[in-house]
Amino acid sequence: xxxxxxxxxxxxxxxxxxxxxxxxxxxxxxxxxxxxxxxxxxxxxxxxxxxxxxxxxxxxxxxxxxxxxxxxxxxxxxxxxxxxxxxxxxxxxxxxxxxxxxxxxxxxxxxxxx
Amino acid sequence: xxxxxxxxxxxxxxxxxxxxxxxxxxxxxxxxxxxxxxxxxxxxxxxxxxxxxxxxxxxxxxxxxxxxxxxxxxxxxxxxxxxxxxxxxxxxxxxxxxxxxxxxxxxxxxxxxxxxxxxxxxxxxxxxxxxxxxxxxxx
Numbered sequence: 001x002x003x004x005x006x007x008x009x010x011x012x013x014x015x016x017x018x019x020x021x022x023x024x025x026x027x028x029x030x031x032x033x034x035x036x037x038x039x040x041x042x043x044x045x046x047x048x049x050x051x052x053x054x055x056x057x058x059x060x061x062x063x064x065x066x067x068x069x070x071x072x073x074x075x076x077x078x079x080x081x082x083x084x085x086x087x088x089x090x091x092x093x094x095x096x097x098x099x100x101x102x103x104x105x106x107x108x109x110x111x112x113x114x
Numbered sequence: 115x116x117x118x119x120x121x122x123x124x125x126x127x128x129x130x131x132x133x134x135x136x137x138x139x140x141x142x143x144x145x146x147x148x149x150x151x152x153x154x155x156x157x158x159x160x161x162x163x164x165x166x167x168x169x170x171x172x173x174x175x176x177x178x179x180x181x182x183x184x185x186x187x188x189x190x191x192x193x194x195x196x197x198x199x200x201x202x203x204x205x206x207x208x209x210x211x212x213x214x215x216x217x218x219x220x221x222x223x224x225x226x227x228x229x230x231x232x233x234x235x236x237x238x239x240x241x242x243x244x245x246x247x248x249x250x251x252x253x
Contacts, residue, residue: 050139050146050177061231064208064246089170093161096171098248101179101230106144108174 052079053103061102069095072111079105086112117145117175124163124178131156133180147178154182154251181230184252189224191235191250193217200250202243206232214241222250 053061058076066072071086072095081104087095092113099107117140118125125147128136133149133156140146151157157180164178165171185191193200193216202214206228216222216237225234225242233250236242 047137047139050141060207064231065248067208092170093165094248097157097161098231100177101181103179104177105142106174107171107177109171111170113170 051103052105055079058102058104062099065095065098065102071114074099076104080108081106082108083111086114089113115140117143121145121147121164121167121176124160124167127163128160128180131159133160134183143175145176147176147180149179150181150183152182153184156180157182179230182252185224185227185233185247185250186252187224187226189252190221191224191233191252193220193222193245193249194251195249200245202235202237202241202245204243206244208246210244213243214239216241216245221253224250224252 055076055078058079058081062074062076062081066074069087069091072083073085075082075084081099081102083099092111096107096109118138125138128147128149128151131151133151136147136149138145138147151160160178160180164176168176195218197218199215199217201212202216203210204213214237216235220237222235222237222245225236227233228244231247232244233247234242235245235250
């Protein structure tokens with residue numbers, strides 16, 4: 001029985017060493033592949049295109065956003081919001097935050113700042 | 115890549131502040147930064163940096179949409195209007211009839227989010243309807 005146990009132990013040791021060596025080999029290989037991928041980064045990770053809201057949704061959103069800013073006129077065309085009229089500087093960030101959340105393509109700020 | 119350089123301080127600040135699902139994309143000469151900030155304070159800070167890099171937001175080369183993850187159903191939010199009471203409407207839109215008011219500086223419960231602009235809320239008086247998200251801040 002003791003001899004059998006010893007054999008099992010030896011086989012086990014050999015096996016685990018084998019696994020260890022194999023895992024080491026593949027790790028080294030992975031690292032080298034990664035290193036070369038890093039230095040030759042020619043294919044950027046594809047990211048989803050930016051979602052732009054439709055003009056109808058933008059027009060509704062812009063109407064709501066400018067309701068409490070009586071001096072501000074806003075038009076929507078092809079995803080772009082154009083702001084004209086006037087606003088107090090302290091109120092501009094709130095308006096811009098809301099307009100930015102509507103997912104427009106671009107905001108043309110032509111407001112006169114009071 | 116030029117726009118990412120221009121707004122580098124902003125992008126770095128968003129990363130450092132732990133903004134979740136941060137996406138920085140450039141398309142047709144406009145940079146789009148999207149993500150979720152834990153608090154309104156982080157969002158305000160990012161907007162302050164934006165305003166510093168591009169004073170009065172004149173350049174038209176950045177669309178930044180940072181949501182606040184603390185704005186979640188069940189949370190309590192303060193009504194942050196300048197001085198007036200906040201309209202509570204039947205539906206999500208300023209063309210919808212007003213069904214109630216939430217007092218300036220009062221607190222309401224967020225019931226469910228319609229979109230980034232409109233939340234279904236409930237006042238402590240039990241009035242329920244849609245309110246404009248810009249005037250709600252989770253404490």
